[in-house]
Amino acid sequence: MELTVDDRKVYIATGNREIDAALPSVVFIHGAGQDHTIWVLPSRYFVRHGRNVLGVNLPGHGRSAGPPLASIEALADWVIKVFDAAGIEKAAVVGHSMGSLIALETAVRHPDRVRAIGLVGTSVPMPVSAELLQSAKNDEHAAVEMLTLWGHSRAAQLGGNATPGMWMMGGGQRLLERAAPGAIYADLKACNDYVNGLESAKRLSCHALLILGGRDSMTPTSSAMAVAKAIPDAETVILERAGHALLSERPDPVLDLLIRIV
């Protein structure tokens, strides 16, 4: 579905369904340099189970017009504009990685519009290494390779994909390679600059479900536990041996957990 927000085209994947204001809604927000396709399995599940699904393409990502927005706070306010454009009053907001920061900030800034949040592969703050930032700034392919490599647990780098015949590392890399020039850098910089997240977390009024990978080297559980403690109503689940790319490494357990809040 195409919407217009701030005079720019926005694409949201709805599973080929019209939005029905009478149904509960869930908004899925992707991570740095990605698009809605990372949510394909849960999106299809929740569409069949009577939810409005809005798999957003953030500005400058996937099929949404650019440029990318520069801060997590700006992206959080943009999400609410998507709610408005789609005719959604309230929704569960689920984000992966950078998307988890946006979900958190959206719920804190607009508490009356968010009924629960799911933070998948999160940490607050979410610092980005200088090496990766510089590489992304230069639009070097090495940035894609670093994100792909560090985004998967060592075990997942050898495969064992639950989806038959698919190579996780290849799929993850190809998606990032499709990012528009500058998009990955804008996203990583927004993550790196989001320094007030723990203060925001303390003000969160809705329920939060944190889904973490026990072998996540990008957003390690030790960092995620800080935000889990800061959120007044948080539930944390650690998926052992999983890395940061939880949607591809552990798609079924992630779906089972999301069912609790969506």
Place this chain on the structure above:
Amino acid sequence: MAKPKTFDLETLSLHAGQQPDATTGARATPIYQTASYVFRDTDHAASIFNIERTGHVYSRISNPTNAVLEERISALEGGVGAIATASGQAAIHLAIMTLMDAGSHIVSSQSLYGGTHNLLAYTLPRFGIDTTFVDPRDLDAFRNAIQPNTRLVFGETLGNPGLEVLDIPNLSAVAHESGLPLMIDSTFTTPYLCRPFDLGADIIVHSATKFLSGHGVVIGGLLVDGGIFDWEASGRFPTLTEPYAGFHNLDFVEEFGPAAFITRARKEGARDFGACMSAMTSFLILQGVETLPLRMQRHVENTRTLVKFLDAHAAVDWVVYPELPGHPDHELAKKLLPKGCGAVFSFGVKGGRAAGQRFIERLELVSHLANIGDAKSLVIHPASTTHHRMDSDALAAAGISEGLVRISVGIESVDDLIEDIDRGLHASQKD
């Protein structure tokens, strides 16, 4: 900046796609010899059918043993996913059926495996899919053959029988400038010698019967998706970019992004055409893939020695191998195939058809049969076997001389191979 370190090909050949079995601890990949899979409940079943959860429904569409092989070859090629098929021919057919309909057109290298040529030249036209064949060395011929209804450009890494080295980087540019994908049959080279996705290809097919399995014990194929081609931007592939009524109006590009092609190939082609691989076959190919790097090194090493031996032999008219300075693609081979140009090549026995026949019949170690890519050395003399009905003019038109012998070099002691071949060559020169 240095590239981040991923696992090397040798490691991926052994491990990619498999974790030790969670239930039994089995280190080797188990052979899941089952047709179907028990669902937990009705919603679980519906969620797998509808691609909401992972899992298997029926082994025609996917199977856990096959999945390991598919993932492993994807890893070795650097793709997003693969499908194991009943044969290499089935892999090519699956790719074509996924991409096009009646009225479509293919531009292909004319230097192809005979079975592929039959499919493209004789069988597919009956279903409304035509092919224009061009000289694999002539990029302009590829470009000029592209029509408004063309949907695919196709070639083999090394042509048959001339071992033309396909200029994949420049051919992919030709294809892409017309919004077309390039599909490569990489059977002769395997990912050990050439990774076509790195050179610009979009789809790879293999006859896994050959070097991937490596022991001549199975028939199998693999279709690999690079996940690179932009189907939507091309605008020529409604099977991937428009809702598919056969799967509840699923738009594959919208929902699966880089994995659109391979997902449609599985959800439609594997489901409907049914040319699936058996789990036992997958297991045997996986055993072969584990030693692929070691075997390919030895195949190439033996080939280089034999090429040198034959090139200097008095009973040999000519040898075609791209590493020889006189080969037309010698420089391109150095650039694209630095680790070797495979282990299949042709040479001409002095004395024509009868001499070639005497050579073949004198061999005792090298096996006379119609296959390549076995650990054992194989040989065939087309003029006295596969093409025996052709006279010398017809053979020449097919690019085959009367004394042409094709050899697939195995991994035996090269000294023993030389001794056997030398005996054969001496015998070939005696009336």
